[in-house]
Amino acid sequence: MSPLVLIGLVAVLLWSLVSHRMERWGVAGPAALLVIGAAAATLDLPAFESAIDAEWSEKVVEVVLAILLFVDATEVRGRGIFGGEGRITLRLVLIALPLSLILAAVAGIFILPDTIVVLIVILVIVCIVMPTDFAPAARILRLGHVPARVRQILNVESGYNDGVVSPLFAMSLAMSVGLVELVRAKPAERESIAVDGMIHMGEALVTAVPATLTAIAVGVVLGALVGWGVKALHRRGFADDAGVRFVMLLVPLIAYGGAVAIPVVHANGFVAAFVAGVAYRAVRTRGAGGSIPHAELLLVEEVGVLAANLVWFVLGASAVVVFVGGVDPSLFLFAALVLTVLRIGPVYVSLLGSGIRPRDRLLIGALGPRGTASIAFGLLAFNAFPPNSAEGDLVLDVMVVTVVASVLLHGAVAPVLLRRLDRGSALSAAGADRAPH
Numbered sequence: 508m509s510p511l512v513l514i515g516l517v518a519v520l521l522w523s524l525v526s527h528r529m530e531r532w533g534v535a536g537p538a539a540l541l542v543i544g545a546a547a548a549t550l551d552l553p554a555f556e557s558a559i560d561a562e563w564s565e566k567v568v569e570v571v572l573a574i575l576l577f578v579d580a581t582e583v584r585g586r587g588i589f590g591g592e593g594r595i596t597l598r599l600v601l602i603a604l605p606l607s608l609i610l611a612a613v614a615g616i617f618i619l620p621d622t623i624v625v626l627i628v629i630l631v632i633v634c635i636v637m638p639t640d641f642a643p644a645a646r647i648l649r650l651g652h653v654p655a656r657v658r659q660i661l662n663v664e665s666g667y668n669d670g671v672v673s674p675l676f677a678m679s680l681a682m683s684v685g686l687v688e689l690v691r692a693k694p695a696e697r698e699s700i701a702v703d704g705m706i707h708m709g710e711a712l713v714t715a716v717p718a719t720l721t722a723i724a725v726g727v728v729l730g731a732l733v734g735w736g737v738k739a740l741h742r743r744g745f746a747d748d749a750g751v752r753f754v755m756l757l758v759p760l761i762a763y764g765g766a767v768a769i770p771v772v773h774a775n776g777f778v779a780a781f782v783a784g785v786a787y788r789a790v791r792t793r794g795a796g797g798s799i800p801h802a803e804l805l806l807v808e809e810v811g812v813l814a815a816n817l818v819w820f821v822l823g824a825s826a827v828v829v830f831v832g833g834v835d836p837s838l839f840l841f842a843a844l845v846l847t848v849l850r851i852g853p854v855y856v857s858l859l860g861s862g863i864r865p866r867d868r869l870l871i872g873a874l875g876p877r878g879t880a881s882i883a884f885g886l887l888a889f890n891a892f893p894p895n896s897a898e899g900d901l902v903l904d905v906m907v908v909t910v911v912a913s914v915l916l917h918g919a920v921a922p923v924l925l926r927r928l929d930r931g932s933a934l935s936a937a938g939a940d941r942a943p944h
Contacts, residue, residue, distance in 0.1 A: 510551070510554060510558070511554070511555055511558035511559070511564075511821070511824065512558075512567075514547045514550075515544070515547075515817050515820040515821065516817075518540060518543045518544065518547065518820050519540065519813065519816045519817060519820065521543075522536060522539055522540060522543070522816065535918055536812075536816055536819070537815070537816075537819040537878065537879075537914065537918075538914055538918055540816050540819040540820045540823060541819050541820075541822055541823040541826070541911070541914065542823060543820060543823060544819065544820035544821060544822060544823020544824045544825075544826075544827075545823035545824065545826055545827045546823075547820075547823070547824060548823065548824035548827040548828065549827060552827065552828065552831065555824045555827070555828065556828045559821065559824065559825055559828065559886065559889070560889065560890060560894055560899075561890075562890070564821075564886065564890065565886070565887060565890040565891075567817075568818070568883050568886045568887055568890075569763070569776070569777075569887065570760065570763070570814075571814040571815070571817070571818055571883060572777055572880070572883040572884075572887070573759045573760065573762070573763035573776060573777060573780040574756075574759050574760070574780070574807070574810060574811055574814055575811055575814065575815060575879055575880065575883070576669060576670055576673070576759070576777055576780045576781040576784065576880075577758065577759030577762070577780045577781065577783060577784040577807070578759075578784070578807055578808060578811040579665070579666040579667070579669065579670065579781070579784065580666060580667075580670065580781050580782075580783075580784025580785045580787075580788060581755070581784045581787060581788045581799055581804065581807070582662075582666060582804065582808070583662070583663055583666050583788065584659070584662070584798050588785055588788070588789050589663055589667075590659060590662070590663045591659075592656075592659060592660050592663050594861065595660050595858070595861060595863065596660070596663050596664055596667060598857045598858060598861060599660075599664045599668070599854065599857060599858075599871075600664065600667050600668055600671050602853070602856075602857035603850075603853040603854045603856070603857035603858075604637065604668050604671065604672070604853075606852075606853035606856070606857070607633075607637050607849055607850055607853045607854075608633045608634070608637055608672075608675075610849045610852070610853065611632075611633040611636065611637060611844075611845055611849050612629050612630065612632075612633045614841060614844055614845075614849060615629050615632055615633065615841060616629060618837050618840055618841045618844075619632075619835075619837055619838065619841055619901070619905070620835045620837055620901075621897060621901070623690070624897045624898055624901055625901070627683050627686045627687060627690065627898055628683050628888075628898045628901060628902055630675070630679035630682075630683070631676065631679050631680050631683050631888050631902060632901075632902060632905050634672050634675055634676035634679060634884060635676070635881050635884040635885045635888060635902065635905065635906050635909075636842070636845045636877060636881060636905060636906070636909045637668070637672065637845070637850075637877075638665075638668050638669035638672050638877070638880040638881055638884070639661075639664065639665045639668055639669075639875040639876060639877065639878075640665055640669070640876060640877060640878030640879050640880050640881070641661065641662070641665055641876060641878070653870065653874070653925065654867060654870075656867075657867050657870050657871055657874075660871055661871060661874055661875075664871075665875075669781075669880035670777075670778065670781035670782075670785075672880075672884075673775060673777040673778050673781065674718070674719040674722075674775050674778050676884055676888075677718075677775050677777070680887070680888055680891055683888075683892075683898065684891050684892060687892060687893065687896060687898050718773060718774045718775050719774075719775055719778055721766065721769060721774035722766045722774040722775040722776065722777075722778035722779040722782065723778060723779075723782050725762060725765055725766045725769070725774060725779045725782075725783075726762055726766075726778065726779040726780065726781065726782025726783040726784075726785070726786060727782055727783075727786045728786075729758065729761065729762050729765065729779075729783050729786075730758065730762070730782065730783035730784065730785065730786030730787035730788075730789075730790070731786045731787070731789075731790045733754060733758055733783075733787055734786065734787040734788070734789070734790030734791040735790050737751050737754060737787075737791055737803075738790065738791050738793075748800070748802040748803055751803045752802075752803055752804075752805055752806035752807070753806065755787075755803060755804065755806065755807040756806050756807045756810055758783055758784075758787060759780040759783060759784065759807075762776070762779040762780045762782075762783035763776035763777070763779060763780045764776070765779065766778070766779035766780075815878075815879045818879050818882050818883060818886075819879070819882070821882070821886065822882045822907065822910060822911075825886070825903060825906075825907050826907050826911055828903075829903060829904050829907040829908070830907075832900075834904055834908060835904070838904055838905055838908045839908060839912070841905065841908075841909075842905070842908045842909040842912045842913075843912065845909055846875070846877070846909065846912060846913055846916055846917075847873070850872055850873075850875045851869065851872030851873055852872070853872075854868065854871055854872035854875075855868045855869065855872055858871070873921070874917065874921065875917075876913045876914075876916075876917035876918070877909055877910050877913040878910065878913070881906060881909065881910050882906065882910055884906070885902060885903060885905075885906025885907070885910075886903075886906075888902045888903075888906075889902055889903040889906075
């Protein structure tokens with residue numbers, strides 16, 4: 508077993524022993540494990556760096572991401588697949604998210620260093636930095652300063668945007684790897700590599716739609732069949748909550764493995780796992796209030812938390828590797844724009860005419876932390892590029908800077924600002940009530 512995995516498991520074990528008390532004191536698990544991972548990496552930095560870029564690391568991250576995407580889809584609360592916020596969620600996912608991706612790509616081309624490298628990987632980068640995740644900033648959703656409807660919208664959106672980005676990420680990563688092979692080839696080898704690279708990119712483009720559609724089909728069929736079976740057998744007493752918990756943990760693994768194993772097409776396993784979660788929830792909860800019973804979700808949720816904790820530990824180690832190697836200052840500017848203007852603007856525009864108040868539009872845009880999905884996408888991309896390549900290094904650097912900045916902004920600064928804004932609004936309202944009429 509790799510020392511990175513062993514130390515990570517020990518770190519998660521220790522955190523699990525004290526997490527209840529630490530979280531009551533306001534210390535979030537992702538932030539704590541990030542710090543522990545960073546401290547552990549200093550023991551043997553080269554070993555950690557090689558472990559992050561190892562093939563087994565890529566496979567572990569793939570399985571973790573499949574489980575997390577499934578959990579995102581099944582945890583949505585409320586009626587319908589969008590938790591009763593279908594129109595708003597569609598605006599955010601189909602208008603705000605693509606607009607954010609486009610604006611981030613344009614900003615990255617002008618801001619990030621080494622123009623040629625950026626042009627090759629810019630689509631990969633924006634797919635990494637735009638999906639939202641409330642794991643590092645869960646306190647925000649528990650604060651009474653955020654309206655209940657805004658919390659629901661943010662929960663549903665964060666459950667869907669990484670699933671929507673997955674096929675674009677897979678396609679852009681395959682194309683980028685092909686371009687890297689072509690650009691970095693020696694002149695004598697360039698012709699043969701050019702042919703291979705063009706074939707590789709052509710396959711990525713041609714199979715992107717069939718691979719996604721096949722993955723959707725796999726996810727729908729598997730999720731719906733298992734959801735129907737669980738509902739029917741549970742009602743008749745053949746299945747109990749304990750058995751269903753194991754079923755829910757196995758569904759994303761089967762969906763991912765089944766999609767990837769399909770010959771010729773090589774369907775997107777992440778899309779299959781996510782869609783399986785959507786289909787499972789839709790069928791399992793039909794006519795039952797719209798939410799899967801928590802007793803059935805418990806195991807897959809806890810495995811998801813465990814997997815996410817390991818991912819955050821790896822982020823801490825990755826952060827040391829990145830910052831020790833030196834970070835271009837332009838990455839901080841890009842991360843700041845991605846976390847603020849390039850999300851808030853598209854979200855605000857997409858919600859015009861939706862009935863959402865201007866203040867709440869700003870809140871939805873501003874409260875978009877980046878977390879586990881971004882880390883997993885970033886690690887997968889880093890592993891896909893050749894070792895010690897400028898493209899892989901840039902992808903890892905941007906991911907680390909963006910997620911660490913998000914932890915500080917959304918995990919520490921945002922709750923304080925929300926409390927102060929709410930206190931200021933309360934004082935203003937009290938003053939208006941006391942004013943003579």
